[in-house]
Amino acid sequence: MNIIFLTLGRISNVTDSGIYTDLIREFIRNGHSMYIVTPVERRYQQSTELYDNGGAHILRVKTLNIQKTSYVEKGVGMLLLEMQYLRAINKYWRYVKFDLILYSTPPITFNKVICTLKKRWQAKTYLMLKDIFPQNAVDLELFSKNSIVYKLFRKKEEKLYSISDCIGCTSPANIEFVRLHNPTVNPKKMDICPNCVELVDRIKGDKKQSPLLKKLNIPTDKVLFIYGGNLGRPQGIDFLLEVLKANEKRSDSFFIVVGSGTEYDRVKSWYDAHKPQNSCLLSYLPKEKYNDLVGLCDVGLVLLDKRFTVPNTPSRILPYMEYRLPMLMAIDTHTDIGSIALNNGFGLWTESGDIETFMDLVEYMVEDEQRRTEMGKKGYKYLCENYTVEKGYEAIMKNF
Incomplete structure:
Protein backbone atom coordinates (compact mmCIF):
# COMPACT_ATOMS: atom_id res chain seq x y z
CA MET A 1 0.00 0.00 0.00
CA PRO A 194 0.59 1.13 22.03
CA ASN A 195 3.69 3.28 21.95
CA CYS A 196 6.21 0.81 20.59
CA VAL A 197 9.88 0.28 19.72
CA GLU A 198 12.00 -1.92 17.52
CA LEU A 199 13.78 -4.28 19.87
CA VAL A 200 17.56 -4.09 19.81
CA ASP A 201 20.09 -5.65 22.15
CA ARG A 202 20.52 -3.04 24.87
CA ILE A 203 23.38 -3.83 27.20
CA LYS A 204 23.59 -2.19 30.61
CA GLY A 205 26.91 -0.49 31.24
CA ASP A 206 29.28 -0.97 34.16
CA LYS A 207 28.51 1.91 36.49
CA LYS A 208 31.75 1.56 38.44
CA GLN A 209 33.93 1.76 35.33
CA SER A 210 31.93 4.28 33.28
CA PRO A 211 33.88 7.15 31.68
CA LEU A 212 30.53 8.82 30.89
CA LEU A 213 29.53 9.08 34.55
CA LYS A 214 32.99 10.35 35.39
CA LYS A 215 32.77 12.99 32.65
CA LEU A 216 29.33 14.12 33.89
CA ASN A 217 30.53 14.11 37.51
CA ILE A 218 27.87 11.58 38.54
CA PRO A 219 28.73 9.35 41.52
CA THR A 220 29.05 5.62 41.02
CA ASP A 221 28.52 4.60 44.64
CA LYS A 222 24.84 5.66 44.84
CA VAL A 223 21.60 4.31 43.38
CA LEU A 224 20.98 6.41 40.27
CA PHE A 225 17.44 7.59 39.47
CA ILE A 226 17.00 9.11 36.01
CA TYR A 227 14.30 11.30 34.54
CA GLY A 228 14.58 11.91 30.80
CA GLY A 229 12.19 13.86 28.62
CA ASN A 230 10.19 17.03 28.44
CA LEU A 231 10.38 19.51 31.30
CA GLY A 232 7.03 21.25 30.98
CA ARG A 233 3.75 21.74 32.78
CA PRO A 234 2.50 18.20 32.05
CA GLN A 235 5.32 16.78 34.17
CA GLY A 236 4.36 18.52 37.42
CA ILE A 237 7.67 20.31 37.84
CA ASP A 238 6.78 21.68 41.29
CA PHE A 239 6.73 18.15 42.65
CA LEU A 240 9.98 17.26 40.90
CA LEU A 241 11.70 20.14 42.70
CA GLU A 242 10.15 19.01 45.97
CA VAL A 243 11.57 15.52 45.42
CA LEU A 244 15.04 16.86 44.62
CA LYS A 245 14.98 18.92 47.80
CA ALA A 246 13.86 15.95 49.92
CA ASN A 247 16.52 13.72 48.40
CA GLU A 248 19.24 16.04 49.71
CA LYS A 249 18.66 14.44 53.12
CA ARG A 250 19.72 11.05 51.77
CA SER A 251 23.24 9.76 51.23
CA ASP A 252 22.61 6.75 48.97
CA SER A 253 20.46 8.03 46.10
CA PHE A 254 21.25 10.43 43.24
CA PHE A 255 18.77 11.97 40.80
CA ILE A 256 19.69 12.75 37.19
CA VAL A 257 17.35 15.09 35.30
CA VAL A 258 17.83 15.21 31.52
CA GLY A 259 15.56 17.30 29.33
CA SER A 260 14.37 20.55 27.90
CA GLY A 261 11.07 22.34 27.59
CA THR A 262 9.09 25.35 28.75
CA GLU A 263 9.98 24.78 32.42
CA TYR A 264 13.67 24.08 31.93
CA ASP A 265 14.77 27.59 32.89
CA ARG A 266 12.82 27.35 36.14
CA VAL A 267 14.43 24.03 36.96
CA LYS A 268 17.87 25.42 36.15
CA SER A 269 17.21 28.45 38.36
CA TRP A 270 16.40 26.09 41.22
CA TYR A 271 19.67 24.22 40.67
CA ASP A 272 21.61 27.48 40.52
CA ALA A 273 20.03 28.70 43.75
CA HIS A 274 20.20 25.49 45.78
CA LYS A 275 23.31 23.79 44.34
CA PRO A 276 22.13 20.28 45.30
CA GLN A 277 24.72 17.59 46.03
CA ASN A 278 22.47 14.61 45.28
CA SER A 279 21.23 15.50 41.80
CA CYS A 280 22.31 17.03 38.51
CA LEU A 281 20.58 18.72 35.58
CA LEU A 282 21.59 18.02 31.97
CA SER A 283 19.99 20.18 29.30
CA TYR A 284 20.77 18.00 26.30
CA LEU A 285 22.40 14.73 25.35
CA PRO A 286 22.51 13.12 21.90
CA LYS A 287 20.09 10.20 21.64
CA GLU A 288 22.75 7.51 21.79
CA LYS A 289 24.55 9.13 24.71
CA TYR A 290 21.26 9.49 26.56
CA ASN A 291 20.56 5.80 25.98
CA ASP A 292 24.03 4.96 27.28
CA LEU A 293 23.28 7.01 30.40
CA VAL A 294 19.96 5.21 30.95
CA GLY A 295 21.88 1.93 30.73
CA LEU A 296 24.08 3.06 33.61
CA CYS A 297 21.20 3.98 35.92
CA ASP A 298 19.22 1.92 38.40
CA VAL A 299 15.66 3.34 38.38
CA GLY A 300 13.63 5.22 35.76
CA LEU A 301 11.36 8.09 36.82
CA VAL A 302 7.95 8.95 35.35
CA LEU A 303 6.33 12.27 36.25
CA LEU A 304 2.85 13.58 35.45
CA ASP A 305 0.91 16.54 36.84
CA LYS A 306 -1.66 15.35 39.38
CA ARG A 307 -4.36 17.56 37.81
CA PHE A 308 -4.69 15.40 34.71
CA THR A 309 -8.06 13.79 34.12
CA VAL A 310 -6.93 12.35 30.77
CA PRO A 311 -5.01 9.05 30.98
CA ASN A 312 -1.54 9.69 29.55
CA THR A 313 0.93 6.97 28.55
CA PRO A 314 4.41 8.53 28.51
CA SER A 315 6.68 7.09 25.81
CA ARG A 316 9.72 7.70 28.05
CA ILE A 317 8.95 4.40 29.78
CA LEU A 318 10.20 2.51 26.70
CA PRO A 319 13.97 3.10 27.07
CA TYR A 320 13.66 2.30 30.77
CA MET A 321 12.09 -1.03 29.86
CA GLU A 322 14.67 -1.71 27.14
CA TYR A 323 17.47 -1.33 29.69
CA ARG A 324 15.57 -3.34 32.30
CA LEU A 325 15.15 -0.46 34.75
CA PRO A 326 12.37 -0.65 37.33
CA MET A 327 10.19 2.46 37.37
CA LEU A 328 9.12 4.87 40.08
CA MET A 329 6.15 7.03 39.10
CA ALA A 330 4.64 10.21 40.53
CA ILE A 331 1.49 10.52 38.44
CA ASP A 332 -2.21 11.40 38.43
CA THR A 333 -4.92 8.97 39.47
CA HIS A 334 -6.56 8.74 36.03
CA THR A 335 -3.77 7.23 33.99
CA ASP A 336 -3.45 3.45 34.11
CA ILE A 337 0.30 3.27 33.46
CA GLY A 338 0.94 3.08 37.20
CA SER A 339 -1.42 0.17 37.75
CA ILE A 340 -0.07 -1.60 34.65
CA ALA A 341 3.47 -1.30 36.03
CA LEU A 342 2.44 -2.35 39.55
CA ASN A 343 0.26 -5.28 38.44
CA ASN A 344 3.02 -6.62 36.19
CA GLY A 345 5.77 -6.15 38.73
CA PHE A 346 8.00 -3.62 36.98
CA GLY A 347 7.15 -0.38 38.73
CA LEU A 348 5.73 1.47 41.72
CA TRP A 349 3.61 4.60 41.79
CA THR A 350 2.05 7.22 43.99
CA GLU A 351 0.03 10.32 43.28
CA SER A 352 2.12 13.33 42.38
CA GLY A 353 2.28 15.63 45.38
CA ASP A 354 2.54 12.88 48.00
CA ILE A 355 6.16 13.50 48.96
CA GLU A 356 6.14 11.24 52.01
CA THR A 357 5.00 8.17 50.10
CA PHE A 358 7.27 8.95 47.17
CA MET A 359 10.35 9.13 49.39
CA ASP A 360 9.28 5.87 51.07
CA LEU A 361 9.27 4.32 47.59
CA VAL A 362 12.72 5.78 46.92
CA GLU A 363 13.90 3.96 50.05
CA TYR A 364 12.18 0.76 48.84
CA MET A 365 14.04 0.97 45.54
CA VAL A 366 17.40 1.79 47.14
CA GLU A 367 17.46 -0.93 49.78
CA ASP A 368 17.45 -4.06 47.58
CA GLU A 369 19.50 -4.36 44.36
CA GLN A 370 18.22 -7.86 43.61
CA ARG A 371 14.63 -6.63 43.82
CA ARG A 372 15.43 -3.86 41.33
CA THR A 373 16.97 -6.41 38.99
CA GLU A 374 13.91 -8.66 39.11
CA MET A 375 11.56 -5.74 38.52
CA GLY A 376 13.66 -4.64 35.54
CA LYS A 377 13.48 -8.11 34.02
CA LYS A 378 9.70 -8.09 34.34
CA GLY A 379 9.56 -4.72 32.61
CA TYR A 380 11.60 -6.02 29.70
CA LYS A 381 9.36 -9.07 29.44
CA TYR A 382 6.28 -6.84 29.35
CA LEU A 383 7.91 -4.69 26.68
CA CYS A 384 8.62 -7.72 24.50
CA GLU A 385 5.06 -8.97 24.84
CA ASN A 386 3.22 -5.66 24.39
CA TYR A 387 5.25 -2.70 23.14
CA THR A 388 7.15 -3.87 20.05
CA VAL A 389 6.75 -2.44 16.53
CA GLU A 390 5.41 -5.81 15.44
CA LYS A 391 2.55 -5.34 17.91
CA GLY A 392 1.97 -1.77 16.70
CA TYR A 393 2.02 -2.80 13.05
CA GLU A 394 -0.40 -5.67 13.66
CA ALA A 395 -2.76 -3.40 15.62
CA ILE A 396 -3.01 -1.05 12.64
CA MET A 397 -2.99 -3.48 9.73
CA LYS A 398 -5.54 -5.92 11.13
CA ASN A 399 -8.15 -3.31 10.21
CA PHE A 400 -7.23 -3.11 6.53
Whole structure:
Protein backbone atom coordinates (compact mmCIF):
# COMPACT_ATOMS: atom_id res chain seq x y z
CA MET A 1 0.00 0.00 0.00
CA ASN A 2 0.91 3.64 -0.39
CA ILE A 3 0.71 5.05 3.13
CA ILE A 4 0.97 8.73 4.02
CA PHE A 5 1.95 9.55 7.59
CA LEU A 6 1.14 13.03 8.93
CA THR A 7 3.12 13.94 12.03
CA LEU A 8 4.33 16.76 14.24
CA GLY A 9 7.47 14.78 14.98
CA ARG A 10 10.62 16.08 13.36
CA ILE A 11 11.67 13.22 11.11
CA SER A 12 14.71 13.69 8.89
CA ASN A 13 16.28 10.24 9.05
CA VAL A 14 14.14 7.10 9.09
CA THR A 15 17.02 5.07 10.50
CA ASP A 16 16.92 7.06 13.76
CA SER A 17 15.33 5.36 16.76
CA GLY A 18 11.95 6.63 17.95
CA ILE A 19 8.36 5.50 18.33
CA TYR A 20 7.44 6.75 14.84
CA THR A 21 10.62 5.96 12.90
CA ASP A 22 10.72 2.45 14.37
CA LEU A 23 7.14 1.88 13.24
CA ILE A 24 7.81 3.38 9.79
CA ARG A 25 10.66 0.92 9.25
CA GLU A 26 8.33 -1.95 10.18
CA PHE A 27 5.88 -0.83 7.48
CA ILE A 28 8.72 -0.63 4.96
CA ARG A 29 9.95 -4.11 5.93
CA ASN A 30 6.45 -5.38 5.19
CA GLY A 31 6.56 -3.99 1.65
CA HIS A 32 4.60 -0.74 2.00
CA SER A 33 5.58 2.58 0.42
CA MET A 34 5.82 5.25 3.12
CA TYR A 35 5.24 8.95 2.47
CA ILE A 36 6.00 11.13 5.51
CA VAL A 37 4.91 14.73 6.06
CA THR A 38 6.84 16.39 8.88
CA PRO A 39 7.39 20.00 9.98
CA VAL A 40 10.54 22.09 9.74
CA GLU A 41 9.95 24.96 12.12
CA ARG A 42 10.85 28.52 11.22
CA ARG A 43 13.60 28.60 13.86
CA TYR A 44 15.66 26.36 11.55
CA GLN A 45 15.41 28.83 8.66
CA GLN A 46 14.86 26.13 6.05
CA SER A 47 12.43 25.93 3.14
CA THR A 48 9.97 23.16 2.36
CA GLU A 49 11.85 20.25 0.78
CA LEU A 50 11.27 16.73 -0.53
CA TYR A 51 13.79 13.90 -0.37
CA ASP A 52 14.10 10.13 0.01
CA ASN A 53 15.63 8.50 3.05
CA GLY A 54 15.81 4.94 4.35
CA GLY A 55 13.26 3.69 1.83
CA ALA A 56 10.75 6.42 2.69
CA HIS A 57 9.69 9.61 0.91
CA ILE A 58 9.94 12.59 3.28
CA LEU A 59 8.26 15.96 2.77
CA ARG A 60 9.47 18.54 5.28
CA VAL A 61 7.05 21.47 5.41
CA LYS A 62 8.06 24.90 6.67
CA THR A 63 5.85 25.90 9.62
CA LEU A 64 5.79 28.29 12.54
CA ASN A 65 7.49 27.15 15.74
CA ILE A 66 5.10 24.58 17.21
CA GLN A 67 7.21 22.97 19.92
CA LYS A 68 9.11 24.51 22.83
CA THR A 69 7.71 27.95 22.06
CA SER A 70 5.08 30.33 23.44
CA TYR A 71 1.52 29.06 23.73
CA VAL A 72 0.36 31.82 21.37
CA GLU A 73 2.74 30.88 18.56
CA LYS A 74 2.09 27.19 19.16
CA GLY A 75 -1.68 27.70 18.93
CA VAL A 76 -1.48 29.76 15.74
CA GLY A 77 1.04 27.33 14.28
CA MET A 78 -1.27 24.38 14.96
CA LEU A 79 -4.17 26.10 13.21
CA LEU A 80 -2.05 26.86 10.13
CA LEU A 81 -0.65 23.33 9.87
CA GLU A 82 -3.39 21.76 7.76
CA MET A 83 -3.25 24.52 5.16
CA GLN A 84 0.56 24.32 5.00
CA TYR A 85 0.57 20.53 4.81
CA LEU A 86 -2.18 20.33 2.20
CA ARG A 87 -0.49 22.93 0.00
CA ALA A 88 2.78 20.99 0.12
CA ILE A 89 1.12 17.62 -0.54
CA ASN A 90 -0.75 19.04 -3.53
CA LYS A 91 2.48 20.48 -4.91
CA TYR A 92 4.66 17.39 -4.57
CA TRP A 93 2.32 14.37 -4.34
CA ARG A 94 -0.84 15.53 -6.12
CA TYR A 95 -1.04 12.36 -8.22
CA VAL A 96 0.13 9.78 -5.69
CA LYS A 97 -2.77 7.48 -4.83
CA PHE A 98 -2.74 6.91 -1.09
CA ASP A 99 -4.42 3.79 0.28
CA LEU A 100 -4.03 4.59 3.98
CA ILE A 101 -3.75 7.89 5.84
CA LEU A 102 -1.92 7.45 9.14
CA TYR A 103 -1.70 10.27 11.70
CA SER A 104 -1.28 10.86 15.39
CA THR A 105 -2.22 13.35 18.07
CA PRO A 106 -0.88 15.87 18.63
CA PRO A 107 -2.13 17.75 16.69
CA ILE A 108 -5.89 17.60 16.11
CA THR A 109 -5.74 20.05 13.21
CA PHE A 110 -5.19 17.76 10.21
CA ASN A 111 -8.90 17.39 9.45
CA LYS A 112 -8.89 19.19 6.10
CA VAL A 113 -5.84 17.26 4.89
CA ILE A 114 -7.36 13.96 5.94
CA CYS A 115 -10.77 14.69 4.44
CA THR A 116 -9.28 15.90 1.14
CA LEU A 117 -7.05 12.86 0.66
CA LYS A 118 -9.73 10.46 1.87
CA LYS A 119 -12.23 11.80 -0.65
CA ARG A 120 -9.68 12.06 -3.46
CA TRP A 121 -8.46 8.47 -3.22
CA GLN A 122 -11.15 6.72 -1.11
CA ALA A 123 -8.35 6.07 1.34
CA LYS A 124 -8.74 4.48 4.76
CA THR A 125 -7.84 6.52 7.83
CA TYR A 126 -6.17 5.54 11.10
CA LEU A 127 -5.64 7.77 14.13
CA MET A 128 -2.91 6.93 16.63
CA LEU A 129 -4.26 8.72 19.70
CA LYS A 130 -1.15 9.67 21.69
CA ASP A 131 -2.75 12.43 23.77
CA ILE A 132 -6.23 13.85 24.29
CA PHE A 133 -6.45 17.54 23.48
CA PRO A 134 -7.97 20.00 24.38
CA GLN A 135 -8.97 18.37 27.68
CA ASN A 136 -5.34 17.94 28.75
CA ALA A 137 -4.86 21.72 28.35
CA VAL A 138 -7.97 22.37 30.45
CA ASP A 139 -6.56 20.07 33.14
CA LEU A 140 -3.41 22.20 33.26
CA GLU A 141 -5.53 25.38 33.39
CA LEU A 142 -4.15 26.76 30.13
CA PHE A 143 -7.72 27.73 29.23
CA SER A 144 -11.21 26.88 30.46
CA LYS A 145 -14.02 24.85 28.98
CA ASN A 146 -16.00 28.06 28.58
CA SER A 147 -13.36 29.70 26.40
CA ILE A 148 -13.58 30.19 22.65
CA VAL A 149 -10.22 28.44 22.30
CA TYR A 150 -11.56 25.28 23.94
CA LYS A 151 -14.74 25.25 21.86
CA LEU A 152 -12.74 25.70 18.66
CA PHE A 153 -10.35 22.85 19.39
CA ARG A 154 -13.09 20.63 20.81
CA LYS A 155 -14.99 20.82 17.52
CA LYS A 156 -11.81 19.87 15.68
CA GLU A 157 -11.28 16.94 18.05
CA GLU A 158 -14.82 15.66 17.49
CA LYS A 159 -14.39 15.99 13.72
CA LEU A 160 -11.09 14.12 13.86
CA TYR A 161 -12.72 11.19 15.65
CA SER A 162 -15.62 11.13 13.20
CA ILE A 163 -13.45 11.02 10.04
CA SER A 164 -11.13 8.34 11.44
CA ASP A 165 -12.04 4.82 10.35
CA CYS A 166 -10.04 3.43 13.28
CA ILE A 167 -8.69 4.94 16.48
CA GLY A 168 -5.70 3.32 18.14
CA CYS A 169 -5.46 4.20 21.84
CA THR A 170 -2.37 3.66 23.97
CA SER A 171 -4.08 1.91 26.88
CA PRO A 172 -7.45 0.59 28.12
CA ALA A 173 -7.97 3.78 30.16
CA ASN A 174 -7.58 5.83 26.97
CA ILE A 175 -10.31 3.82 25.27
CA GLU A 176 -12.63 4.23 28.23
CA PHE A 177 -12.02 7.99 28.40
CA VAL A 178 -12.79 8.51 24.70
CA ARG A 179 -15.87 6.30 24.96
CA LEU A 180 -17.28 8.17 27.98
CA HIS A 181 -16.65 11.67 26.65
CA ASN A 182 -17.50 10.99 23.00
CA PRO A 183 -20.67 8.87 22.93
CA THR A 184 -21.08 9.38 19.17
CA VAL A 185 -17.83 7.51 18.48
CA ASN A 186 -18.45 3.87 17.60
CA PRO A 187 -16.56 1.86 20.25
CA LYS A 188 -15.95 -0.89 17.67
CA LYS A 189 -13.49 1.32 15.82
CA MET A 190 -11.33 1.80 18.94
CA ASP A 191 -8.55 -0.58 19.90
CA ILE A 192 -5.15 -0.66 21.59
CA CYS A 193 -2.23 0.62 19.52
CA PRO A 194 0.59 1.13 22.03
CA ASN A 195 3.69 3.28 21.95
CA CYS A 196 6.21 0.81 20.59
CA VAL A 197 9.88 0.28 19.72
CA GLU A 198 12.00 -1.92 17.52
CA LEU A 199 13.78 -4.28 19.87
CA VAL A 200 17.56 -4.09 19.81
CA ASP A 201 20.09 -5.65 22.15
CA ARG A 202 20.52 -3.04 24.87
CA ILE A 203 23.38 -3.83 27.20
CA LYS A 204 23.59 -2.19 30.61
CA GLY A 205 26.91 -0.49 31.24
CA ASP A 206 29.28 -0.97 34.16
CA LYS A 207 28.51 1.91 36.49
CA LYS A 208 31.75 1.56 38.44
CA GLN A 209 33.93 1.76 35.33
CA SER A 210 31.93 4.28 33.28
CA PRO A 211 33.88 7.15 31.68
CA LEU A 212 30.53 8.82 30.89
CA LEU A 213 29.53 9.08 34.55
CA LYS A 214 32.99 10.35 35.39
CA LYS A 215 32.77 12.99 32.65
CA LEU A 216 29.33 14.12 33.89
CA ASN A 217 30.53 14.11 37.51
CA ILE A 218 27.87 11.58 38.54
CA PRO A 219 28.73 9.35 41.52
CA THR A 220 29.05 5.62 41.02
CA ASP A 221 28.52 4.60 44.64
CA LYS A 222 24.84 5.66 44.84
CA VAL A 223 21.60 4.31 43.38
CA LEU A 224 20.98 6.41 40.27
CA PHE A 225 17.44 7.59 39.47
CA ILE A 226 17.00 9.11 36.01
CA TYR A 227 14.30 11.30 34.54
CA GLY A 228 14.58 11.91 30.80
CA GLY A 229 12.19 13.86 28.62
CA ASN A 230 10.19 17.03 28.44
CA LEU A 231 10.38 19.51 31.30
CA GLY A 232 7.03 21.25 30.98
CA ARG A 233 3.75 21.74 32.78
CA PRO A 234 2.50 18.20 32.05
CA GLN A 235 5.32 16.78 34.17
CA GLY A 236 4.36 18.52 37.42
CA ILE A 237 7.67 20.31 37.84
CA ASP A 238 6.78 21.68 41.29
CA PHE A 239 6.73 18.15 42.65
CA LEU A 240 9.98 17.26 40.90
CA LEU A 241 11.70 20.14 42.70
CA GLU A 242 10.15 19.01 45.97
CA VAL A 243 11.57 15.52 45.42
CA LEU A 244 15.04 16.86 44.62
CA LYS A 245 14.98 18.92 47.80
CA ALA A 246 13.86 15.95 49.92
CA ASN A 247 16.52 13.72 48.40
CA GLU A 248 19.24 16.04 49.71
CA LYS A 249 18.66 14.44 53.12
CA ARG A 250 19.72 11.05 51.77
CA SER A 251 23.24 9.76 51.23
CA ASP A 252 22.61 6.75 48.97
CA SER A 253 20.46 8.03 46.10
CA PHE A 254 21.25 10.43 43.24
CA PHE A 255 18.77 11.97 40.80
CA ILE A 256 19.69 12.75 37.19
CA VAL A 257 17.35 15.09 35.30
CA VAL A 258 17.83 15.21 31.52
CA GLY A 259 15.56 17.30 29.33
CA SER A 260 14.37 20.55 27.90
CA GLY A 261 11.07 22.34 27.59
CA THR A 262 9.09 25.35 28.75
CA GLU A 263 9.98 24.78 32.42
CA TYR A 264 13.67 24.08 31.93
CA ASP A 265 14.77 27.59 32.89
CA ARG A 266 12.82 27.35 36.14
CA VAL A 267 14.43 24.03 36.96
CA LYS A 268 17.87 25.42 36.15
CA SER A 269 17.21 28.45 38.36
CA TRP A 270 16.40 26.09 41.22
CA TYR A 271 19.67 24.22 40.67
CA ASP A 272 21.61 27.48 40.52
CA ALA A 273 20.03 28.70 43.75
CA HIS A 274 20.20 25.49 45.78
CA LYS A 275 23.31 23.79 44.34
CA PRO A 276 22.13 20.28 45.30
CA GLN A 277 24.72 17.59 46.03
CA ASN A 278 22.47 14.61 45.28
CA SER A 279 21.23 15.50 41.80
CA CYS A 280 22.31 17.03 38.51
CA LEU A 281 20.58 18.72 35.58
CA LEU A 282 21.59 18.02 31.97
CA SER A 283 19.99 20.18 29.30
CA TYR A 284 20.77 18.00 26.30
CA LEU A 285 22.40 14.73 25.35
CA PRO A 286 22.51 13.12 21.90
CA LYS A 287 20.09 10.20 21.64
CA GLU A 288 22.75 7.51 21.79
CA LYS A 289 24.55 9.13 24.71
CA TYR A 290 21.26 9.49 26.56
CA ASN A 291 20.56 5.80 25.98
CA ASP A 292 24.03 4.96 27.28
CA LEU A 293 23.28 7.01 30.40
CA VAL A 294 19.96 5.21 30.95
CA GLY A 295 21.88 1.93 30.73
CA LEU A 296 24.08 3.06 33.61
CA CYS A 297 21.20 3.98 35.92
CA ASP A 298 19.22 1.92 38.40
CA VAL A 299 15.66 3.34 38.38
CA GLY A 300 13.63 5.22 35.76
CA LEU A 301 11.36 8.09 36.82
CA VAL A 302 7.95 8.95 35.35
CA LEU A 303 6.33 12.27 36.25
CA LEU A 304 2.85 13.58 35.45
CA ASP A 305 0.91 16.54 36.84
CA LYS A 306 -1.66 15.35 39.38
CA ARG A 307 -4.36 17.56 37.81
CA PHE A 308 -4.69 15.40 34.71
CA THR A 309 -8.06 13.79 34.12
CA VAL A 310 -6.93 12.35 30.77
CA PRO A 311 -5.01 9.05 30.98
CA ASN A 312 -1.54 9.69 29.55
CA THR A 313 0.93 6.97 28.55
CA PRO A 314 4.41 8.53 28.51
CA SER A 315 6.68 7.09 25.81
CA ARG A 316 9.72 7.70 28.05
CA ILE A 317 8.95 4.40 29.78
CA LEU A 318 10.20 2.51 26.70
CA PRO A 319 13.97 3.10 27.07
CA TYR A 320 13.66 2.30 30.77
CA MET A 321 12.09 -1.03 29.86
CA GLU A 322 14.67 -1.71 27.14
CA TYR A 323 17.47 -1.33 29.69
CA ARG A 324 15.57 -3.34 32.30
CA LEU A 325 15.15 -0.46 34.75
CA PRO A 326 12.37 -0.65 37.33
CA MET A 327 10.19 2.46 37.37
CA LEU A 328 9.12 4.87 40.08
CA MET A 329 6.15 7.03 39.10
CA ALA A 330 4.64 10.21 40.53
CA ILE A 331 1.49 10.52 38.44
CA ASP A 332 -2.21 11.40 38.43
CA THR A 333 -4.92 8.97 39.47
CA HIS A 334 -6.56 8.74 36.03
CA THR A 335 -3.77 7.23 33.99
CA ASP A 336 -3.45 3.45 34.11
CA ILE A 337 0.30 3.27 33.46
CA GLY A 338 0.94 3.08 37.20
CA SER A 339 -1.42 0.17 37.75
CA ILE A 340 -0.07 -1.60 34.65
CA ALA A 341 3.47 -1.30 36.03
CA LEU A 342 2.44 -2.35 39.55
CA ASN A 343 0.26 -5.28 38.44
CA ASN A 344 3.02 -6.62 36.19
CA GLY A 345 5.77 -6.15 38.73
CA PHE A 346 8.00 -3.62 36.98
CA GLY A 347 7.15 -0.38 38.73
CA LEU A 348 5.73 1.47 41.72
CA TRP A 349 3.61 4.60 41.79
CA THR A 350 2.05 7.22 43.99
CA GLU A 351 0.03 10.32 43.28
CA SER A 352 2.12 13.33 42.38
CA GLY A 353 2.28 15.63 45.38
CA ASP A 354 2.54 12.88 48.00
CA ILE A 355 6.16 13.50 48.96
CA GLU A 356 6.14 11.24 52.01
CA THR A 357 5.00 8.17 50.10
CA PHE A 358 7.27 8.95 47.17
CA MET A 359 10.35 9.13 49.39
CA ASP A 360 9.28 5.87 51.07
CA LEU A 361 9.27 4.32 47.59
CA VAL A 362 12.72 5.78 46.92
CA GLU A 363 13.90 3.96 50.05
CA TYR A 364 12.18 0.76 48.84
CA MET A 365 14.04 0.97 45.54
CA VAL A 366 17.40 1.79 47.14
CA GLU A 367 17.46 -0.93 49.78
CA ASP A 368 17.45 -4.06 47.58
CA GLU A 369 19.50 -4.36 44.36
CA GLN A 370 18.22 -7.86 43.61
CA ARG A 371 14.63 -6.63 43.82
CA ARG A 372 15.43 -3.86 41.33
CA THR A 373 16.97 -6.41 38.99
CA GLU A 374 13.91 -8.66 39.11
CA MET A 375 11.56 -5.74 38.52
CA GLY A 376 13.66 -4.64 35.54
CA LYS A 377 13.48 -8.11 34.02
CA LYS A 378 9.70 -8.09 34.34
CA GLY A 379 9.56 -4.72 32.61
CA TYR A 380 11.60 -6.02 29.70
CA LYS A 381 9.36 -9.07 29.44
CA TYR A 382 6.28 -6.84 29.35
CA LEU A 383 7.91 -4.69 26.68
CA CYS A 384 8.62 -7.72 24.50
CA GLU A 385 5.06 -8.97 24.84
CA ASN A 386 3.22 -5.66 24.39
CA TYR A 387 5.25 -2.70 23.14
CA THR A 388 7.15 -3.87 20.05
CA VAL A 389 6.75 -2.44 16.53
CA GLU A 390 5.41 -5.81 15.44
CA LYS A 391 2.55 -5.34 17.91
CA GLY A 392 1.97 -1.77 16.70
CA TYR A 393 2.02 -2.80 13.05
CA GLU A 394 -0.40 -5.67 13.66
CA ALA A 395 -2.76 -3.40 15.62
CA ILE A 396 -3.01 -1.05 12.64
CA MET A 397 -2.99 -3.48 9.73
CA LYS A 398 -5.54 -5.92 11.13
CA ASN A 399 -8.15 -3.31 10.21
CA PHE A 400 -7.23 -3.11 6.53
